[in-house]
Amino acid sequence: MRLDLSYDGSEFSGWAKQAGGRRTVQGEIEDALRTVTRSGGTTYELTVAGRTDAGVHARGQVAHVDLPREVWAAHSEKLLKRLAGRLSRDVRVWALREAPAGFDARFSAVWRRYAYRVTDNPGGVDPLLRGHVLWHDWPLDVAAMNEAAGRLLGEHDFAAYCKKREGATTIRTLQELSLVRGDDGIVTATVRADAFCHNMVRSLIGALLFVGDGHRPADWPGKVLAAGVRDSAVHVVRPHGLTLEEVGYPPDDLLAARGREARNKRTLPGGTGCC
Secondary structure (H helix, E strand, C coil): CEEEEEECHHHCCCCCCCCCCCCCHHHHHHHHHHHHCCCCCCCCCEEECCCCCCCCEEEEEEEEECCCHHHHHHHCCCHHHHHHHHCCCCEEEEEEECCCCCCCCCCCCCEEEEEEEEECCCCCCCHHHCCCCEECCCCCCHHHHHHHHHCCCEEEECHHHCCCCCCCCCEEEEEEEEEEECCCCCEEEEEEECCCCCCHHHHHHHHHHHHHCCCCCCCHHHHHHHHCCCCCCCCCCCHHHEEEEEEECCCHHHHHHHHHHHCCCCCCCCCCCCC
16 A cells, blocks of 8 residues: 655654654554554554654655555545544645555655755744744855755765665765745755665755855865765754655556666666675
């Protein structure tokens, strides 16, 4: 079953279930699903397109869950409404349907699109937006930030912008990184890639903010990328400005092939890989 969902991450300790009773999005939905399907001690485990950290929001998150056919047959007509009645108001499942053959919420995805929102208004953040917009207390040059962002596009080893995880590659293809200042003064960064490694988006935004406020030249983020190691000057910005907006998938007949491809560990052309 494919689930399309959204959540306000403010009160969650991230997506993934954790020991110690911490509140997580996965745990909340799995508990609700177990209750509304009257499954007793059986937990149907969710697989998600992109695990979000504590405090990060999602508007277009996707997950899948395997349900016995008899459970789906018994509850399909009312399952979505029952989940709405059981879940807390800061998490919603908007669609729940049988997935096409070969679908995997994580491995079938061809891109994930995030938005990071920040304001440099000297008065701070609109109180009604304070949980979703970062305040940066230096004026930002969006043109300089876009110049720097353009040098990061393409397939690279993003080790300099990721928190390493044992056995995981940090090679990613950054498909879009652009910033626009809206009429309300809020600067929205759109970040799209085939996948992201841990802290990658927030680290990229941290580097671009240093360019935007004049502390670093436009070529600095690219030099950090080329160095291939974590730079202490690159700050991981706070999570509340970040929202997972959308996940993209190929046509149904290519889902299985995409899943197989995504499971392969990548290396750069002519390189030996990493991690």
